Amino acid sequence: MSDHLDTSLPLEYQSEQSRLNIFGFWIFLGAEIALFATLFATYFVLSGMTAGGPSQLDLFKEKDVMIETILLLVSSFTCGLAIFSMRNHNKNAMLAWFIITLLLGAGFIYFELHEFIDYVHEGATMQTSAFLSGFFVLLGTHGAHVTLGILWGILLIIQVVRNGLNPVTSRKFFIISLYWHFLDVVWIFIFTFVYLGGLIQ
Amino acid sequence: MEHGHTKYPIGHIIGFLLSLAMTILAAIVALRSGLPKPAIMSIIGVLAFMQAGMQLFMFMHIKESDNSAVQIGNIIYSIIIALTIVLGSIWVMHN
Numbered sequence: 001m002s003d004h005l006d007t008s009l010p011l012e013y014q015s016e017q018s019r020l021n022i023f024g025f026w027i028f029l030g031a032e033i034a035l036f037a038t039l040f041a042t043y044f045v046l047s048g049m050t051a052g053g054p055s056q057l058d059l060f061k062e063k064d065v066m067i068e069t070i071l072l073l074v075s076s077f078t079c080g081l082a083i084f085s086m087r088n089h090n091k092n093a094m095l096a097w098f099i100i101t102l103l104l105g106a107g108f109i110y111f112e113l114h115e116f117i118d119y120v121h122e123g124a125t126m127q128t129s130a131f132l133s134g135f136f137v138l139l140g141t142h143g144a145h146v147t148l149g150i151l152w153g154i155l156l157i158i159q160v161v162r163n164g165l166n167p168v169t170s171r172k173f174f175i176i177s178l179y180w181h182f183l184d185v186v187w188i189f190i191f192t193f194v195y196l197g198g199l200i201q
Numbered sequence: 202m203e204h205g206h207t208k209y210p211i212g213h214i215i216g217f218l219l220s221l222a223m224t225i226l227a228a229i230v231a232l233r234s235g236l237p238k239p240a241i242m243s244i245i246g247v248l249a250f251m252q253a254g255m256q257l258f259m260f261m262h263i264k265e266s267d268n269s270a271v272q273i274g275n276i277i278y279s280i281i282i283a284l285t286i287v288l289g290s291i292w293v294m295h296n
Contacts (some may be wrong), residue, residue, distance in 0.1 A: 019266060026263075026272045030279035037283030041290035062232060069224055079216040080260045084210040179258045185253045191224070192249035196231035200238050 010087050018171040025175045029182050036186050037140055043134035043194065051129035056198025059119055065195045068111045069187065072146075075104035076184035083177045091165045095157060098173070101180065102153045105146055112143050135194070142190060145183050152176055178198035216259035222250045 005014060013019055047056070082097035116136070119125075125135045153176055162167050227245040235242065257263045263272055 023268045030275045033279035033283050037286040041287045045294045082211040185256050188252050192245050
């Protein structure tokens with residue numbers, strides 16, 4: 001890692017290693033798109049097969065869905081503000097926005113778990129029907145990603161508090177921001193095609 | 202590589218307000234408009250792709266690195282694979 005900073009570049013793009021790490025993460029996101037595509041395909045094919053159990057219209061609640069959607073959307077925005085602050089070399093603002101991002105993510109997970117528990121109480125479990133198996137696998141994979149992102153984010157916050165904002169920590173923060181925005185993009189499709197599509201009369 | 206050292210995150214705020222507007226518009230069209238289902242699905246589908254594209258460019262800065270051409274090519278290729286998997290599965294299973 002060179003000590004000479006090229007001020008024409010943001011901190012996270014200073015070394016060839018960092019540029020390749022960021023590039024490699026975009027390749028990983030391409031693979032993630034393929035992963036979620038297979039889960040979406042499974043869900044869409046099975047979404048009508050309720051096997052006598054509850055359907056989308058019986059289960060989905062507009063209010064819960066909107067709360068989860070807004071939480072994740074706002075967290076994507078605050079994550080963007082964290083990177084914006086990072087590029088202005090404002091460590092405290094970056095940490096504050098990033099902590100807010102993780103709290104909003106935790107709020108999202110809270111409401112999502114609440115929703116799943118409600119469904120199970122209504123007799124809609126993963127074993128009830130093909131529709132619900134597809135639903136829980138798709139939503140569960142997304143929720144597991146968000147949970148992993150929160151844990152990853154906490155570890156990064158510890159690193160920045162200890163080591164400060166340098167080319168290495170800023171590259172790591174830039175990469176987690178890509179991950180976080182990507183999870184919001186996946187949620188846009190879940191919101192649109194799973195929830196709104198399921199709630200149309 | 203371009204990055205403005207502005208003090209005010211105007212691009213993020215515009216991106217956020219547009220995302221919010223598209224989300225609420227999609228919810229209103231789907232839940233309150235009373236349009237036929239194929240029309241609703243087309244409108245909210247277009248809104249979803251617009252919002253996803255906006256996140257890629259305004260929040261994820263996909264265009265800014267030296268590798269941006271390869272990055273964008275990789276994501277476009279992934280989207281083609283995704284559409285093939287999703288639309289292909291739906292088409293096959295409904296025939």
